[in-house]
Amino acid sequence: MASPDNLVLVPLAYPVLVVDDDAVSRHVLTQALASAGMPVVALGSGTEALAWLSQRDTSIVLLDLVMPAPDGFEVLRVLRENPRTVDVPVVVLTALDADEDVTRAFDAGADDFVRKPFRPAELLARIRGQLRMSEYVEALWRRERDARVVLELTQALSSTLDFRDILFTVVRRIAEVARVDRCSIVLVGDKGDVGYVVAASDDRDLRDLPIVLDKYPEIRKVLETGDVLVIEDASTHPLFEVVRADLPPNSFRSLAIVPIVYEEKPMGVLFLRGRQPAALRDHELGLTRTVANATAIALRNAKILQSLRDQTQQINVARFEAERRLAALERYADFFHSSADGIVVIDADGRILFSNPRARELTGRSEEELAAGRIDDLIDPKDLPVLQGIREGFGKGVFPHMVDITIRKHGEMTCEKRTSSVSFSSVLREDGGAILVSLRDVTDDRATAAELTATKEFLERVIDSSVDAIISADNTGIVRLFNRAAERLYGYRAAEVVGVMNVRDLYPPNRATHIMRLIHAREHGGPGRLEGYRTEVLAQDGSQVPVLLSAALIFDNGRPVGSVGVFTDLRERLRMEARLTKAQDELRAREKQALIAELAGAAAHELNQPLTSVLGYAELIKRRAEDPSSVRSAAGTIATEAERMAEIVRKIGKITRYETKAYVGAAKIIDLDRSSEEDPNQALR
Structure with missing residues (x-):
């Protein structure tokens, strides 16, 4: 037997539980324990500690005495009254100086006492001392228990009672000691392809249940090697790769198989299984090996092997082979x-x-x-x-x-x-x-699927043939629909956008967020809708394209699951509007020129009549003047100026494209007759 000083502390199976309502103390304790490589859980109240311990295990408890109710004394009392925690070491921590407080703590069940403020080295030494003592006591208890179990099972195996009941007692006790969900004894026949479960810890009435060993590669391996096999998690172990598909969903996870050897040849196995991943400890495996050896001796002495051979080959095998096909169907x-x-x-x-x-x-x-x-x-x-x-x-x-x-x-x-x-x-x-x-x-x-497929394809064609860009996104903003018009609008291919880009990337910065607010607002078509909104989108080349947007949220059972927008490209419309504006400006200019021409024509027309009269009277004066020299000179001057005026009228007529004609001598005047016969629109061109 090892002394306490010779016991080496293995890594803790469970964390150290720190219970202290002071956050600073919890932090210092956690740091000290973590630096020593100990897993730690820190809680701030006795209520939390008791709730935690009702579901989990701990290696040792560091407990502050002075806390809000329940205080450390009350927590100690509950721990010592609970069979699960009665043996858990408890080191109490407190700043109380009175000796009666120390005595009260030990009376309540404390194992050691450390005053605050404490030195980390002293605290760790006391923790290690308690863990060493606990490990030593547990080792002694295990040795005593294992000795009792071996003695009990050896006596049972050597008794003359019903051997089937004895085997059930053996597997039940092994299951209890090893803390597994099922322990079975499986023996094999001569051919080695069929095994027989002769006892199981969870079924007292089980007798000679045949199993096909091809479905149990773990048993086959132990029978072939004669070595103990321990598997912590069968769901990931490569040994079960071939049969994994046939394993039931609630099958056992942890396994331990110990050979039952007779004359250096495995005659069967002790088969231990647990529903949760775990590994048997060394002392549990040692106990199982001892029981397996005793079982082999008992089987030999009782000649159980020969009995199984005779009965199995003559009765069970025949029955199993005859009923297997029928049972395979009848059970379903x-x-x-x-x-x-x-x-x-x-x-x-x-x-x-x-x-x-x-x-x-x-x-x-x-x-x-x-x-x-x-x-x-x-x-x-x-x-x-x-x-x-x-x-x-x-x-x-x-x-x-x-x-x-x-x-x-x-x-x-x-x-x-x-x-x-x-x-x-x-x-x-x-x-x-x-x-x-x-x-x-x-x-x-x-039929419904075909109809839905046809409808879906039709809708896809409608969407793809739309002259407007249609874009839909899910609630995260990822684009899920991007039709051909959208490709033309943005310059992206649909494969570059769908499932890859966020709809925000298709707008100038912050524009998408603003539009979503408008969709939710009531002014633009109602909550969840936006109609006829003028904005810009961001094309692949970085240019901003003017569009007219109508958008709406997509709902499923009243919950928004995405959005869809219809974008009308305004570039061509804006170009047409620009050309129309230019044409309108040119028309207004021409109308203004026409007005000027009409005004000039009207002026020429108005001057035409008096000018004709002036020229006529000037000519008349020249002919009838009594003083030819002076009067004729004045009449000549009048005629010259009138002719000069006629030249001005002629030029005005030329500008307005009104025709002129000769009047008196070489003078020209506006030909109102021909001008009135022309197309007025032509005269303006």
Whole structure:
């Protein structure tokens, strides 16, 4: 037996629990323990500590005495009254100086006492001392317990009572000591391909249950090597890779297999299993090895091996082989009959061995008709090549699921074709066996799916053919729809945007956030909508494109799940508006010129008549003047100035494109007759 000084403290299986209402003390304690490599949990009240300990384990408790209720004394009392925590070491911490407080703490169940303020080195030394003492006491207790268990089981194995009850006692006690969920004794026959569970800790009535060892690679390995095998987690261990698909979802996780050796040859194993990942400790494995050796001796002395050989080979094997095929189906019989899916079982040649009521309803055939037929008789001829290909895959271990096959449903006068989703799986593999076929009528589902697909494709075509850009995003802003018009608008390809870009990246900075606020506001079409909003978007080349936006939230059961926006490209419209504005400006200028021309024409017209009179009277004066020299000179001056005025009128007519004509002598005046005959619009051009 090792002395306490020789015990080496292994890494703590459970953390140190610190209970102190002072945050500074908790921090100092946590730092000191962590620096010593000890896992630690720090709590601030006695209530939290008791709740934590009701669900978890600790290696040692550091407990402050002075706390709000429940204080340290009350926590100590509860710990010592609870069987789970009665032996947990407790070191109390307090600033109290009175000796009666120390005495009271020890009376309440404290194992050691440290005053505040404490020195970390002293505290760690006291913790290690308590852990060493606890480990030493636990080691002594384990040795004493294991000795009692070995003595108890050895005496039981050597007794003359019913050996089956003795084996049950052995596995039950091992399960208790090793703290596993099930302990079994599995013996093997001569061929080594079938094992027999002769005792199990959780089933007193279990007798000689046959198991196929191909499904238990862990037992096979121990039988082949003769070594102990411990597996902490079977769900990830490579040994189970081949059979992992066949393991039930609630199968055992931790395993320990100890060989039962007779004449240096394993005759079976002690099979320990737990539902949670764990590893047996050394002393538990040592105890199990001792019991396994004692079991081997007892089996030899009781000649149990020969008895099992005779009985198993003559009775159990025959019964197992005879009933295995029937049991494989009968154990599912209730499920088959109540299943909502049609179920038929066929052999390797396609003959129907079993059918449930739903299968008979789907095929329109009676149980006798199905039992006398083959799976091929149920299938529409056009799908027989598909069925043939599936059956060829059975030999390769390929059993497809959810294959659409057309079933011929017989009616009173007609044969209706119905689409079924068919799945295949293997049963009774050891006999080269049988195939379970499940049928689910999906005719209406497929029709609905086809209609939905056609509708979806139509909507996609409508969206893609839209002249406006349509963009939709989910609640996180990731773009989920980007039609062709959007590609033209932004310059991105849809593959570059959908599922990759955030809708915010398609707007100038902060613009998307502003637009979302507008969508939620009531002024622009109502909550969740925005209609006819003029804004800009950010194209791939960095340019800002003017658009007219209408947007809305997408709701599912009243909850927004995304948004959609329709963007009308305004670039062409703006270019047209610019051209229209320019044309309007030119028209206004021309109208102004026309007004000037009309004014000039009107002035020329108004001057034409008086000018004609002046020229006429000047000529008349020249002819009738009595003083030819003076009067004729004045009349000549008048005629010259009038002619000069006529030249001005002629030029005005030329500017306004009004025609002129000769009047008196070489003088020209506006030809009002021809001007009035011309197209006024032409005169303005």
